[in-house]
Amino acid sequence: MTSESLDLASGDPAGLPGPVLVRGTGLLGASIGLALRTAGREVLLHDPSPSALAVARDIGAGVPVALDPAEVTDAGLAPGLVVVSCPPDVTADVVTDSLRRWPDALVLDVASVKTAVAAQLRRRQDAGELSATDVSRYVGTHPMAGRERSGPVAARGTLFLAAPWVVCAEESTHPDAVAAARGLAEACGATVRLMPAAEHDDAVALVSHLPQVAASLVAARMQGASATSLELAGNGLRDTTRIAASDPQLWTQILSSNAAAVLETLHAVRQDLDRLIVTLEDPDAEGARWGMARLIAEGNAGHARIPGKHGAAPQAFCVVTVVVDDTPGQLAGVLADVGEAGVNVEDLRMDHASGHEVGMLEISVLPARRDELAEALTRRGWKVV
Amino acid sequence: MTSESLDLASGDPAGLPGPVLVRGTGLLGASIGLALRTAGREVLLHDPSPSALAVARDIGAGVPVALDPAEVTDAGLAPGLVVVSCPPDVTADVVTDSLRRWPDALVLDVASVKTAVAAQLRRRQDAGELSATDVSRYVGTHPMAGRERSGPVAARGTLFLAAPWVVCAEESTHPDAVAAARGLAEACGATVRLMPAAEHDDAVALVSHLPQVAASLVAARMQGASATSLELAGNGLRDTTRIAASDPQLWTQILSSNAAAVLETLHAVRQDLDRLIVTLEDPDAEGARWGMARLIAEGNAGHARIPGKHGAAPQAFCVVTVVVDDTPGQLAGVLADVGEAGVNVEDLRMDHASGHEVGMLEISVLPARRDELAEALTRRGWKVV
Numbered sequence: 001m002t003s004e005s006l007d008l009a010s011g012d013p014a015g016l017p018g019p020v021l022v023r024g025t026g027l028l029g030a031s032i033g034l035a036l037r038t039a040g041r042e043v044l045l046h047d048p049s050p051s052a053l054a055v056a057r058d059i060g061a062g063v064p065v066a067l068d069p070a071e072v073t074d075a076g077l078a079p080g081l082v083v084v085s086c087p088p089d090v091t092a093d094v095v096t097d098s099l100r101r102w103p104d105a106l107v108l109d110v111a112s113v114k115t116a117v118a119a120q121l122r123r124r125q126d127a128g129e130l131s132a133t134d135v136s137r138y139v140g141t142h143p144m145a146g147r148e149r150s151g152p153v154a155a156r157g158t159l160f161l162a163a164p165w166v167v168c169a170e171e172s173t174h175p176d177a178v179a180a181a182r183g184l185a186e187a188c189g190a191t192v193r194l195m196p197a198a199e200h201d202d203a204v205a206l207v208s209h210l211p212q213v214a215a216s217l218v219a220a221r222m223q224g225a226s227a228t229s230l231e232l233a234g235n236g237l238r239d240t241t242r243i244a245a246s247d248p249q250l251w252t253q254i255l256s257s258n259a260a261a262v263l264e265t266l267h268a269v270r271q272d273l274d275r276l277i278v279t280l281e282d283p284d285a286e287g288a289r290w291g292m293a294r295l296i297a298e299g300n301a302g303h304a305r306i307p308g309k310h311g312a313a314p315q316a317f318c319v320v321t322v323v324v325d326d327t328p329g330q331l332a333g334v335l336a337d338v339g340e341a342g343v344n345v346e347d348l349r350m351d352h353a354s355g356h357e358v359g360m361l362e363i364s365v366l367p368a369r370r371d372e373l374a375e376a377l378t379r380r381g382w383k384v385v
Numbered sequence: 386m387t388s389e390s391l392d393l394a395s396g397d398p399a400g401l402p403g404p405v406l407v408r409g410t411g412l413l414g415a416s417i418g419l420a421l422r423t424a425g426r427e428v429l430l431h432d433p434s435p436s437a438l439a440v441a442r443d444i445g446a447g448v449p450v451a452l453d454p455a456e457v458t459d460a461g462l463a464p465g466l467v468v469v470s471c472p473p474d475v476t477a478d479v480v481t482d483s484l485r486r487w488p489d490a491l492v493l494d495v496a497s498v499k500t501a502v503a504a505q506l507r508r509r510q511d512a513g514e515l516s517a518t519d520v521s522r523y524v525g526t527h528p529m530a531g532r533e534r535s536g537p538v539a540a541r542g543t544l545f546l547a548a549p550w551v552v553c554a555e556e557s558t559h560p561d562a563v564a565a566a567r568g569l570a571e572a573c574g575a576t577v578r579l580m581p582a583a584e585h586d587d588a589v590a591l592v593s594h595l596p597q598v599a600a601s602l603v604a605a606r607m608q609g610a611s612a613t614s615l616e617l618a619g620n621g622l623r624d625t626t627r628i629a630a631s632d633p634q635l636w637t638q639i640l641s642s643n644a645a646a647v648l649e650t651l652h653a654v655r656q657d658l659d660r661l662i663v664t665l666e667d668p669d670a671e672g673a674r675w676g677m678a679r680l681i682a683e684g685n686a687g688h689a690r691i692p693g694k695h696g697a698a699p700q701a702f703c704v705v706t707v708v709v710d711d712t713p714g715q716l717a718g719v720l721a722d723v724g725e726a727g728v729n730v731e732d733l734r735m736d737h738a739s740g741h742e743v744g745m746l747e748i749s750v751l752p753a754r755r756d757e758l759a760e761a762l763t764r765r766g767w768k769v770v
Contacts, residue, residue: 144617158708158745158770164617195613203614206606211625213661214603216684217654218595223687228580229588232529232549233691239624240596244688248681255661255677256668263665269602270658273651276598276640280648283641292640296633299601302608303629306618323543331733332717332724339717348716348735348746359547361733385543 015176016183017080017106018042021065023094025056027150027159028110028143029085033061034157035188044077055152067101078102081180084109088253092120099134106180107138112204114140114168114197116257132172139177140168140197142204143190150247158189165190168197205261212243212251213266219244272298317346318370320363323383334361334382341376343369360385400561401568402465402491403427406450408479410441412535412544413495413528414470418446419542420573429462440537452486463487466565469494473638477505484519491565492523497589499525499553499582501642517557524562525553525582527589528575535632543574550575553582590646597628597636598651604629657683693732702731703755705748708768719746719767726761728754745770 019042022029026047033043033056043062047053053064065077082098082105084091091111098107111117117140124130145163147154165185169178178194185192195203219241222230255262272295279291308317324330338345347364365373374384404427407414411432418428418441428447432438438449450462467483467490469476476496483492496502502525509515530548532539550570554563563579570577580588604626607615640647657680664676693702709715723730732749750758759769 144619156706156770158706158768161708161745163619166617193613193616199611199613200617203611203617206610206614207618207622210603210606211621213658213680214599215621215625215688216681217657218599219685219687219691220657220680220683221591221595221650221653221687222690223683225591225687225690226584226588228578228584229591230690230692231578232551232585232588233592234529234548236596236600236628237592237691239627240600241684241688241691242624243621244684246681246685248678248685251681252674252677255665256674259665259668263662265606266658266662266665268606270655270662272602272605273598273655273658277648277651277655280640280644280651283644289637289641292637293633295598295605296601296631296636298605298608299626299629300604300631300633302604302606302610303600303626305607305610305615306604306622306626307615321541321543323546329724329727331730332720332722335717335720337717339714342714345716345735348733350730350733360543383543385541 015179016041016187017176017180019044019077019079020184021046021079021082021098021102021105022062023047023082023084023098024086025052025061025152026085026087027147027152027154028145029083030056030059030061030152030155031145031157031159032083032085032110032184032188034059034155035160036184037062038157039187041187042077044079052152056155059152059155061152061155079105081105081184082107083184084111086111087250088113088116088257092117095121095138096124096130099130099137103134105137106174106177108141108177108181108184109138110141110143111257112142112208112254113257114142114166114200118168118170118197136172136174137177139173139181141181141185142166142168142200143185143188144208145190150250160185161189163190164193166193166195166200168195168200170197201258201261205258205265209255209258209262210265210269212246213255213262214269215241215244216246317364318367320365320370320374320377321385322361322363322377323385324359324361331361334363334377337377337380337382338363338373341373343373343376400564401426401572402561402565404429404462404464405569406431406464406467406483406487406490407441407447408432408467408469408483409471410437410446410537411470411472412532412537412539414468415441415444415446415537415540416530416542416544417468417470417495417569417573419444419540420545421569422447423542424572426572427462429464437537441540444537444540446537446540464490466490466569467492468569469496471496472635473498473501473642477502480506480523481509481515484515484522488519490522491559491562493526493562493566493569494523495526495528496642497527497593497639498643499527499551499585503553503555503582521557521559522562524558524566526566526570527551527553527585528570528573529593530575535635545570546574548575549578551578551580551585553580553585555582586643587646590643590650594640594643594647595650595654597631598640598647599654600626600629601631702749703752705750705755705759705762706770707746707748707762708770709744709746716746719748719762722762722765722767723748723758726758728758728761 021044022033023046025045036043044065045056045062084094086094088111091109121135125135143160143165145160167181182192279288322334349362350359378384406429407418408431410430421428429450430441430447469479471479473496476494506520510520528545528550530545552566567577664673707719734747735744763769
């Protein structure tokens, strides 16, 4: 295969060949189907689970098909692109199967870890089970989107809207495969980021897998906490553990397939933790206080590097806090008045605490608009604090 | 002193004697002053930092006074209650000083760790530096509220609204001191929780100090992350590290004064972390996958025990997600329509991601209202996903 266009079932200006076959109709696959259908694309679906397939069909994610190439080709449904959205531990197998079944199709996967799949395909190429041309039709991708819930019932066509979608092309990857990945990401409303697989895996070990492990470690400690202790919990604990509700089976596959990169990060965390433990064993020892302060200060420094919304540089928004009753219409009333004041809301948060039927609505705005908004809301009778 | 009322400068039906002297006008002290002033109470302020004192006065938290008992008594300003809101490492000293200076006043502190202060006071009583009667006029308290920002400029009178305020009475504590603590908490809009000091310290080690350490450990790793990696960060990382922006000096004092309880928790976390590290060093070993799945599953179990808003039992709210443009008035429009539909918003969250000028507004409602709200919003032209 050269860098000229492949002979695909249907051309597409955005590089996305059709029809698209989605193999695996869980949360990601069914959401991709919904997004493509909304964009007017033809979507074929397959899943080894008849019920997952039926749910995906029922919510409008596409049309179920058999995997017999003769059958789908006869029906004029030969896929131009196969999207493999299976569990991580069978992704390489399904990619291999897809490359063999449809020798003219491009194939991509959406698994959370990229080097493991690529390495398995290379081994199959080295073993003569796949040709170099076959492997060149594949590109690994990873949409950075998900939910705590899984399965096609949790799917939504806007899951990828405004999310980064990483595409890990290799030198041997055919440009049409990269163009198809880009076309798919764009059709789903995501933003493409090209990145080598190893760099992607190191990055997600840090920004995704480490937070998951930390949230699980903290949340696991709450198993033995008294109800009285848990009543003292504030937003700090709630925020830190929000993602601890994730699926154990999925995360076992993610962590094990990115074991090396995750290990490197966890070893560094353990060193910091061990240092902290030593300081706490003798808090009055020379250097102990300094050691504690250093960990918190290093956390400050790392925290300041995390980008804010829209991938923009971290920006210190100012917060206007308004007291709201826990009754219908209160939030609406506040935000209607914010809208009338013509101030854009950069971020929004309800700050709940135990024991009272009131909440604090924290409205983040650009620093230059803070005073103006606080004044406007106060004038309209809101309790701004 | 008996359990009859002390001869205080002014009686109070709610048990809060006046005037109240706030020693230490940082975030907590100045916020207490503001709350009491709003409730129409007389507040005296003192801080060793003239500028912190001036800021507290300027924002209306109270009236600065000298600490000379003769001077304040002559001016008719002898405090009925002294609130010690100093940094944790000088709290016991300032409590001791206050008990000596004002032999008729009740004294409480608001430091985050309670056994350390009580132990220091007992040692002083044993050494004959304080009488049993003196110590009985003291009660330790801890309002479970705070902000990432510190100092009197960050103060707000509603800081404690709807927050738990722990009161740690001992058997020897005078009932008037407990009543004063209760009166103060209630005047600030908080909810009193009576709890032994040791139980409090164990509880905050788990629900407050552990999340802080975890957030700092994760955030510290971001110091060495590439900008490209950080661009892949989603709400998972942002939530997990939000509290990592806290003050190193304050947290050094908190962690060191609750070292034993924090250590116990951190040792347990290290055991879990070590077990995870072993599984990742050989992910294909027998039992390795099970070990990973177990940690995530234990996180699920602990997470499910964390109470939701208003201290209620964790409740599975349903989320209605609406796509909003990043322009003024959009949020207002959605929430006005939510209000018109008569559905109460249980929680609210903006879900931002990199690269696009749109956001997802996630509206949590009672399960029974979900479909109704989704339908009402769709009918009004919103994109519900």
